[in-house]
Amino acid sequence: MASLIALLEAGTTPWRREWDAAAGGHHVNLLSGRRYRGANPVLLTLGLHLRGSALPYWCGFAEAKALGIFPRKGSKAVYVLRPQLHEQGEGQLLEAASGEGSGPADAGEATAGGGVATAGRSWVSYRPVALFNAGDLEGEALEELIQKRYQVEGAVLHPEPERLAAAEAVLSSWPVEVCFGGDRACYLPGPDRIQLPERAAFHSAGALYSTWAHEAIHSTGHSSRLARDLSGGIGEAGDGGRAYAREELVAELGAVLLGDRLEIGSAMANHAAYLGHWVELLKESPRVLLQVLGDARRAADLICPEQAEA
Known part of the structure; x- marks a missing residue:
């Protein structure tokens, strides 16, 4: 845990990983x-x-x-x-x-x-x-x-076009409306909608799907699904800010799990603003990482359940 906190304090998100087909993935x-x-x-x-x-x-x-x-x-x-x-x-x-x-x-x-x-x-x-x-x-x-x-x-290993097509199919089939446009990616709990920039704004298809996966994980927290605490916002004082930072960590790690299952990696844009809040959470209670991992897995399972091994 000390090593993880040190990496976060240095501005690194160490659970992110580009999909490396050469090494087996x-x-x-x-x-x-x-x-x-x-x-x-x-x-x-x-x-x-x-x-x-x-x-x-x-x-x-x-x-x-x-x-x-x-x-x-x-x-x-x-x-x-x-x-x-x-x-x-x-x-x-x-x-x-x-x-x-x-x-x-x-x-x-x-x-x-x-x-x-x-x-x-x-x-x-x-x-x-x-x-x-x-x-x-x-x-x-x-x-x-x-x-x-x-x-x-x-x-x-599946060739890249096949992997990207599969990622598109899985994320498109998730029953939450997605609107493209504007300059930011977010999930809006009120209308239960995911907002993403235009596809051309992403530097790669992998970045698009990684960001889409991140916001889709957020949407699993809706009251009609897993009912996580989606209150507060980064930068807000009190428990609201910490609650939202925790939710961002769930979305981060859930997107990593989806990136592994969909074979696209986790190349979403950096959420550096949350790093300090994550350090505070982990220092406050190391157990929170295990709790967040459990939330992240349940969220990923809703969107893309793991396939049974042959």
Whole structure:
């Protein structure tokens, strides 16, 4: 958390990431190729930024050690959240852990050891899992594994025109009116409308869709949907300003998740005015990041649910 706050204080939004098709795009397990899901792509993108890596390949210490691969001295792990479903049986507690960094539950709703109530006699808790980036590993088998992952991930990537067309289809199908014109992008809760500049005003199609995704995430907070607190405004005194800064953070991280799912990255315009407010929020309560990640994931799921892996 201290590293994240330092980056924000320096004017950096470290969860943003251009879509890098050359490196495979999605965050995946180095050995199995399994994608990290839920809100974990945000945590792993932050991890990439902190270590200056461009390789979205990760693995745990034990699985790497089994192949004679080890973290370099001084390397630090990145922690993702693995949801675990608990079911209360007759006189016993049954636990079923979902796949690595994935599952139907909402990352960010509970810290390790905590629980989230669900329907019936079941609940979800989250266990932190340490992962090391491929760039922090060394060993004879490493280069071959990275090359294999390059080949496998590259074979399933969609060409850019196809990805952009898919992003247009998903965002256009979201049932909130979008009006193009003017010089700013915003979501208006009253009329329940998204306002965007003309398409030609964006420096790339990716920037258009990233900004559109950001405003679409805002619109999920409408009282008829997820009913988040959309009150206040940046620069306003009191709780209203903080509430809106929190909502901007939800939209930021939700847009990152959508950018990962739609394979367009997160290249929206900088919201530098909010950085100081985000620092205040995180310093006030580190837990707020987990809560915001949960809100961001629920919002992204409304617009573009994750596809089940084959």
